[in-house]
Amino acid sequence: MAKTSLCDEAEQNLQTSLASFFKFVLAMEDIHALLAPMRLPANERVMHTLVTDPELLDPIDPFAPSFPMNAARLVSRLTKRPGGEMVAVVLRPCEIRALIELVKLKQGDMENIIIVGIDCPGAFKNTDYVEFAGENPETAAERFLAGALSGETKFDGGVEISAACRACTHPVPQGADLSIGIFGLDSDRQFLVSADTEKGKALFDRLGLSGCDVPDSRREAIDSLLSVRREFQKEMMDDIQKKTNTPEKLATYLSGCINCYNCRVACPVCYCRECVFVTDVFDHDPFQYLRWARRKGMIKMPTDTVFYHITRMAHISTACVGCGQCSNACPNDIGLSELFIASASTSQSAFDYEAGRSLEEDPPLTVFREDEFDDVVEVNH
Amino acid sequence: MDDFEPTIIAFVCNWCTYTAADLAGTSRLSYPTNVRLIRVMCTGMVDPKYIIKAFLEGADAVLVSGCHPGDCHYINGNYKARRRIKLLKSILPRYGFDERRLKLTWIGASDGIQFARTIREMVAEIKEIGPNEAKHAAVV
Structure with a gap:
C-alpha cells in the first residue's frame, strides 16, 4: 500500500513549495546529492544539475516543459560503477522507464539512488521551449501547467507539446521510490507526494510527512488524460503506417537523413560504446558507391540511411520507451519518434514485453527458451 | 511475371543445413539455382x-x-x-517487406532431400509473391 501526503502551503506557489520540499530532501543526512532539472544561472536553460548544497535549489524546475535529453543516461553515468554515495534523482516517467531498461542491460544500478518521479504533462521540443520560455523562463512552468493540466496542447507562439509526449500513455511515474503528483490537484500550489517502494516509504517517514488519501479528482484527471493520449497515439500510428508501408515510402520518409546519428546519441537505450555504423564496416570503397548507383540507376547520398534506421529498430525497438528524444535531436525534423514508437509497439507485443515495466522481466533478445515461437519456423513435411 | 527469377539469400549453418546442401549435391538432387548459399558457423551468428x-x-x-x-x-x-x-518478422512487414520473404527452417545434416524440397517450394512461393520492391528502388 502506497503512502501519500498532500503538500499544500497556502502562502506559497508550486515553484517555491517544490523548492522547499527538495531542500528538505537534500538536507537529509543520508542523501548526498540531488540530480534534478534546474534553471541554470547563465541563461536560465533548464538542464539536469547535480546539487549538493540545498541552499542552491531555488531554481529547481522539474515541471518546466523542457526536455533537453533523457536523463536516464545521466543516471547511468552516476551509477554504472559503484560510487557509494546516495543520490536522489528527479525523473520524468519515460526517464525512469529508460533507466529500468539500462539497469537490465547492466548500464546502471538502482542501489545508490532514490528515484523521485514526477507526473508528466509533456514537454516541448528544444527549440520550441526556448521560444516559449522567451524572456521569462522562471514563469515557463507555471504558464505551461495552466494550459497543459486543462488539456491544452498548443501554446502561445503556436508551439505544441511534442508528438511523442502527446502519444505517451505513461504520464504517471511507475517504478519511482517517491512520486510527485500534480494531476487532478490545485496545481497552483498543491502537489502530492507518494511512496511506492520500501526505500521510498522509509524516506517518506523520515521526512515526517503526514498521510492523506488520494483525492478522487486525481484518478479522474489521469483517466481523461489517458483517453486523449490513447486516441492521439492511435491516430499517429495509423498515419505513420500509411506514410511508410513500402520500402520506397520509408526511404522517402527518411530522405532528409544526413547520417549525423544524433538520434542514436540522444536515444537513452542505444547504449553501445561504438556503434557499428561508425566502424570500418561502413567505410565503403569509392567503387562500392558507384556499383550501387549503377545497379539501381541512382542512390541517395549519404547511403545506408534506411539500413541504419531499420537496424536501430532491430537493436532497440524492444527497449524503446517512446520518450521522443530521437525526434528532438534530428536536425532535419524527421518524425523519428512516430516511426520508432509504432515499431516498438509491434516488437514489444511480439515478445509480450513492455519496455520499462519491470526490472524482473528480461529484455527479449537477452534470453530464449527451448519451447517457443514455433510460429516463425517453417514446418518440414 | 513468368520470367521473374527470384534471388534468395540463404544463411545456412555449417553443421546441419550446409551439410544437407552438400549432401543434396553429392546425391545429385536438383533444385533451382535461385539460391545463394552463405555458410555461417551457426544460425546464432546471423546478425x-x-x-x-x-x-x-x-x-x-x-x-x-x-x-x-x-x-x-x-x-x-x-x-x-x-x-x-521473430523480431524481424515483427519489424520488416511494417515497411512493406512481406513476412513470407523471410524464412527460418531446421534442416538436419542428413536431410539433403528436405533441403532441395525447401528451396523448390520457396522459389515457387516467391515467384507467386513477385519481386522485392527494394530491388530497383533507390532504397539504401
Whole structure:
C-alpha cells in the first residue's frame, strides 16, 4: 500500500513549495546529492544539475516543459560503477522507464539512488521551449501547467507539446521510490507526494510527512488524460503506417537523413560504446558507391540511411520507451519518434514485453527458451 | 511475371543445413539455382543486419536455416536465431517487406532431400509473391 501526503502551503506557489520540499530532501543526512532539472544561472536553460548544497535549489524546475535529453543516461553515468554515495534523482516517467531498461542491460544500478518521479504533462521540443520560455523562463512552468493540466496542447507562439509526449500513455511515474503528483490537484500550489517502494516509504517517514488519501479528482484527471493520449497515439500510428508501408515510402520518409546519428546519441537505450555504423564496416570503397548507383540507376547520398534506421529498430525497438528524444535531436525534423514508437509497439507485443515495466522481466533478445515461437519456423513435411 | 527469377539469400549453418546442401549435391538432387548459399558457423551468428541488408540490396527472400532444436553444435545458437527472426518478422512487414520473404527452417545434416524440397517450394512461393520492391528502388 502506497503512502501519500498532500503538500499544500497556502502562502506559497508550486515553484517555491517544490523548492522547499527538495531542500528538505537534500538536507537529509543520508542523501548526498540531488540530480534534478534546474534553471541554470547563465541563461536560465533548464538542464539536469547535480546539487549538493540545498541552499542552491531555488531554481529547481522539474515541471518546466523542457526536455533537453533523457536523463536516464545521466543516471547511468552516476551509477554504472559503484560510487557509494546516495543520490536522489528527479525523473520524468519515460526517464525512469529508460533507466529500468539500462539497469537490465547492466548500464546502471538502482542501489545508490532514490528515484523521485514526477507526473508528466509533456514537454516541448528544444527549440520550441526556448521560444516559449522567451524572456521569462522562471514563469515557463507555471504558464505551461495552466494550459497543459486543462488539456491544452498548443501554446502561445503556436508551439505544441511534442508528438511523442502527446502519444505517451505513461504520464504517471511507475517504478519511482517517491512520486510527485500534480494531476487532478490545485496545481497552483498543491502537489502530492507518494511512496511506492520500501526505500521510498522509509524516506517518506523520515521526512515526517503526514498521510492523506488520494483525492478522487486525481484518478479522474489521469483517466481523461489517458483517453486523449490513447486516441492521439492511435491516430499517429495509423498515419505513420500509411506514410511508410513500402520500402520506397520509408526511404522517402527518411530522405532528409544526413547520417549525423544524433538520434542514436540522444536515444537513452542505444547504449553501445561504438556503434557499428561508425566502424570500418561502413567505410565503403569509392567503387562500392558507384556499383550501387549503377545497379539501381541512382542512390541517395549519404547511403545506408534506411539500413541504419531499420537496424536501430532491430537493436532497440524492444527497449524503446517512446520518450521522443530521437525526434528532438534530428536536425532535419524527421518524425523519428512516430516511426520508432509504432515499431516498438509491434516488437514489444511480439515478445509480450513492455519496455520499462519491470526490472524482473528480461529484455527479449537477452534470453530464449527451448519451447517457443514455433510460429516463425517453417514446418518440414 | 513468368520470367521473374527470384534471388534468395540463404544463411545456412555449417553443421546441419550446409551439410544437407552438400549432401543434396553429392546425391545429385536438383533444385533451382535461385539460391545463394552463405555458410555461417551457426544460425546464432546471423546478425539481423545481414538480413536487413539483403532485403535492402534487393534479395527477394532470405532463408535462415540451421540445426533442429536440441541439435545445435553450440548448444543454443538456433534458439537465439529464432528470437531474432521473430523480431524481424515483427519489424520488416511494417515497411512493406512481406513476412513470407523471410524464412527460418531446421534442416538436419542428413536431410539433403528436405533441403532441395525447401528451396523448390520457396522459389515457387516467391515467384507467386513477385519481386522485392527494394530491388530497383533507390532504397539504401
